[in-house]
Amino acid sequence: MASRALGGPALPLANGLSIPVLGLGTSHVGGYSHEAVVYALQKCGIRHIDTAKRYGCESLLQKAIKESGVKREDLWITTKLWHSDYGYENTKQACLESCRRLGVEYLDLYLVHWPDAQVPGKSSREVRAETWRAMEELYATGMCRSVGVSNFLINHLEQLKEDCEVTPHVNQVEYHPFQRPQELLDYCRSRNIVFEGYCPLAKGEALAHPKIIQLAKKYDRTPAQICIRWSIQNGVVTIPKSTKVERIQENCEVFDFTLAEDDVAILNGMHDGRHVSWDPTPIV
Template sequence: MTAPKTKTVRLSNGVKIPILGLGTSHIGGYCHSTVVHALKDCGYRLIDTAARYKCEEAVGKAIRESNVPRKDIFLTTKLWKSELGYKKTIDAFSASLQRLKVEYIDLYLIHWPVCPHGSNNVKSLRAETWKAMEELYKQGLCKAIGVSNFEVSHLRDLEETWDIIPHVNQIEHHIYYRPMELIQYCKDKGICVEGYCPLSQGLALEEPIIQELANKYKKTKSQILIRWNIQNDVVTIPKTTKESRVHENFQVFDFEIHEEDMQRVNSIHKTKMKKLILS
């Protein structure tokens, strides 16, 4: 099997992130052989994980087993919301490095803008957390830093104290959910939008237009949905535990969805809005 080369997007600091990666999760399980297969045989170079997913150790092991050089892999992990705060962030980062058994992280993200037990001043807690992220970046321990699930209001708060603008905002993005104001804000600030749940956790596979386009382009429904994300310049991280599907989901660089079909899919969310992930 010849693996196609992944395309990349240049972040505001010049670091290149693959436009397509593999998600992992605690929900729905983690399949070790699929992650190894994705890296070794399918051409994936971006792996998305998080302290919350409890699979960092396994992800680190999969990277080593794949024999893909560390420098060729773009590894993302995230700070869980219970760890907001300057010192807690530094400590949580170090724990992630140890679990993954790596020297650096390519992209470190604040997983959520909120903390689980509430806080009198979550805005200053986020600002403090961001200072720690900036410090980790300045020390070269992460190649890029960013946030996840941040809305415009959270980013505007952060603007007051940030020295470094987040390189990435990882947000829910699929045919039923497209926060256009947030996407525009990120674009204006040079923040790369990375979209999660590109298949709407399977829901979008039932959408009639997607079946129609799959027939038209002689591709699978999943490939249409992933390609649609990519053509909207959204870095995308579909998750699958199945080896056959991990290969299928990467075969999206050999066709293009025409502009009129892009527009049809782009407008689905206006009438069928559905947000899947709530904090």
């Protein structure tokens, strides 16, 4: 684990910035609670907030951040570009609009949300390249302190490498004991792309698994804490979502214990390839 930053340990990005390894995720399906965000910032020391245009809560986050009293420069704010805004000009405009809704002058991390572009008459690859050129410019101007992608697989990253200049700083992908894409993680590491995992609890499916329950008893922790700790120990930036104050507190209490190597191996061995979110495999 690298440096300790505000809000817990942080991992270094290729550009010299550090991203907190634990963040608070939000989502569009019952995934936002004003009280929970304020609590996470004020009481749990969370400094990393992950959102997206698609989730519809950027303006709500602006209110919660203001109410928390945490300074902008102490926060790591990530949002994402939805595919309806792909393309060179659209991307720049969408970034400005996200900043306006969030009430910020810059983003710490801006992600291309999904590899499928769905633009008539153009291949997804062409649109991704055009979109990424705009992302590179947003990065060069400092409006985005770092840029990355989400749900990109090795083939999508390889194409971007051929078509563009700046390597994504982060790739945010589904990551939990049932979905552990080790080959993709190794590829990202080899290119100095920080790997960030969402759905660390597999939308609750992992919490009922006998092996995880057994480990929770062994460490006197909750199943959620076992999953989050496992993800962080595997070097993955982890962004559990919750709208309940007590769950957020629980999800943050993962830095005062360590899973033994054998137990990490047990969890690593649970991969069965299932997705609880999107599966980007069919997208070329």
